[in-house]
Amino acid sequence: MNKPILVFKFGGASVKDGDAIINVVRILERYNTHNILLVVSAMGKTTNNLEHTFQAFMERDLDVFTERLTVLNNYHTEIINSLFKPQEAGKLRNELQLIFNQIAEYFNEDITIPRAQLYDGFISFGELISSKILQCKIEMDLGLSKWIDTRTNILTDDLFQKANVQWPNSIKAIRKQCLPALEKHGILVTQGFIAANQDGKTTTLGREGSDYSAAIFAHALESESVTIWKDVPGMLNADPKFFKDTIKLDRISFREAIELSYYGASVIHPKTLKPLQNKKIPLLVKSFTAPDEPGTIIDVDTSNDHMVPSFIFKKNQVLFSITPKDFSFLIEANLSDIFSKLSEAKAEINIMQNSALSFSFLIDHDPMKIASILDILNTNYEVKYNTDLELVTVRHYDKKTNEFVCQNKKILLQQRTRNTARFVLA
Ligand code: ASP
Ligand code: MG
Numbered sequence: 529m530n531k532p533i534l535v536f537k538f539g540g541a542s543v544k545d546g547d548a549i550i551n552v553v554r555i556l557e558r559y560n561t562h563n564i565l566l567v568v569s570a571m572g573k574t575t576n577n578l579e580h581t582f583q584a585f586m587e588r589d590l591d592v593f594t595e596r597l598t599v600l601n602n603y604h605t606e607i608i609n610s611l612f613k614p615q616e617a618g619k620l621r622n623e624l625q626l627i628f629n630q631i632a633e634y635f636n637e638d639i640t641i642p643r644a645q646l647y648d649g650f651i652s653f654g655e656l657i658s659s660k661i662l663q664c665k666i667e668m669d670l671g672l673s674k675w676i677d678t679r680t681n682i683l684t685d686d687l688f689q690k691a692n693v694q695w696p697n698s699i700k701a702i703r704k705q706c707l708p709a710l711e712k713h714g715i716l717v718t719q720g721f722i723a724a725n726q727d728g729k730t731t732t733l734g735r736e737g738s739d740y741s742a743a744i745f746a747h748a749l750e751s752e753s754v755t756i757w758k759d760v761p762g763m764l765n766a767d768p769k770f771f772k773d774t775i776k777l778d779r780i781s782f783r784e785a786i787e788l789s790y791y792g793a794s795v796i797h798p799k800t801l802k803p804l805q806n807k808k809i810p811l812l813v814k815s816f817t818a819p820d821e822p823g824t825i826i827d828v829d830t831s832n833d834h835m836v837p838s839f840i841f842k843k844n845q846v847l848f849s850i851t852p853k854d855f856s857f858l859i860e861a862n863l864s865d866i867f868s869k870l871s872e873a874k875a876e877i878n879i880m881q882n883s884a885l886s887f888s889f890l891i892d893h894d895p896m897k898i899a900s901i902l903d904i905l906n907t908n909y910e911v912k913y914n915t916d917l918e919l920v921t922v923r924h925y926d927k928k929t930n931e932f933v934c935q936n937k938k939i940l941l942q943q944r945t946r947n948t949a950r951f952v953l954a
Contacts, residue, residue, distance in 0.1 A: 530563075533565065534751055536757060540569045540573065557670065566666075574657075600631075616668070627656060651732060658719075672713045673714065674715075685731075720738020744803060763824040781830040811825075842918065842919040842921075845878065845890050845893065846898060849914075857884055872904055875889070875901055914954070929949075
């Protein structure tokens with residue numbers, strides 16, 4: 529009998545140093561009744577550091593490039609030295625040496641290649657390195673396991689930096705490669721975030737895209753579940769950065785999780801949920817420091833969705849209010865003009881509202897965007913805007929929750945539906 533399959537995703541914080549990696553191995557030991565496909569992010573803050581190094585490459589600043597590369601090399605070397613004795617992991621050390629040579633040589637890469645494509649080629653080194661180190665440690669401690677290059681099975685279009693998955697081809701490639709390998713090796717270790725186009729060029733799925741990679745594998749392999757291992761006990765009802773007394777959500781539905789991520793909750797990459805929902809594959813969010821705790825279960829069951837109110841805060845918002853210069857009413861013709869102009873300005877609207885004479889909308893603060901909106905709308909409309917605002921969304925609100933979020937604040941705009949209350953506050 530084949531063992532059932534689990535997909536695990538370990539993010540940067542869960543593999544940030546030697547002890548963290550040993551903890552991952554401890555977690556895997558608990559699941560030897562299953563075959564596991566493990567998706568890993570770059571270690572710690574490596575992706576950010578690679579972005580800075582890439583910046584130096586684009587600016588043709590060899591000194592800064594070399595300096596940053598040395599920091600990255602030292603960081604990973606220290607991790608390897610804490611995991612393996614000097615005489616161990618010779619193959620891994622050689623492979624990493626080759627990767628670091630490739631990174632160094634990247635400085636001479638053809639700079640006429642589009643920036644997004646160069647970025648994806650460069651940024652992928654973080655996940656390639658972390659997956660190699662982790663696989664080596666797992667193999668050493670647990671016996672079998674195999675490293676898989678995800679660029680041979682998650683296939684995308686050419687939209688570098690936020691590539692779209694080509695589902696039929698990816699599903700076929702994942703099943704063909706991973707199903708037999710899981711049977712043979714028990715644990716497969718692969719990279720989150722990165723993929724490849726039809727020419728085999730590296731693409732990426734967008735920052736923080738490793739959750740999405742895990743969902744793609746789970747969908748293709750029809751795994752029993754996906755677990756995202758995090759440094760929080762599960763999905764919380766508010767960001768602990770803004771909120772003291774957060775409550776863990778024990779169980780919510782895919783629909784609720786999609787709503788929460790739409791309104792800006794940042795626990796799970798928004799694209800992650802759809803492929804799981806389609807196949808009814810539960811998503812577990814669990815703490816890697818407390819693997820016995822149940823964490824949060826996200827699945828098709830909607831019966832608990834209303835139990836705990838959730839709070840989503842978006843700071844640094846700008847509220848625009850526009851009125852036709854000729855004082856005409858805001859009939860459909862004006863609205864369609866406004867929408868096409870906003871789409872031209874690439875304005876991403878967080879909330880909007882209209883009255884007889886004015887139309888209001890809220891966006892994230894971005895000086896360039898504000899300038900282009902003013903530029904595009906100024907001819908026909910009187911445009912005013914307010915900065916430094918906050919958008920608060922409360923799911924499953926009541927009187928108390930609303931009073932709580934609005935206390936001592938001025939409400940500039942509010943909207944309520946049956947389940948959701950939203951406030952723009954100054
Ligand atoms: N390492 C990538 C990033 O930091 C992908 C991820 O962590 O999900 O954006
Ligand atoms: Mg990361």
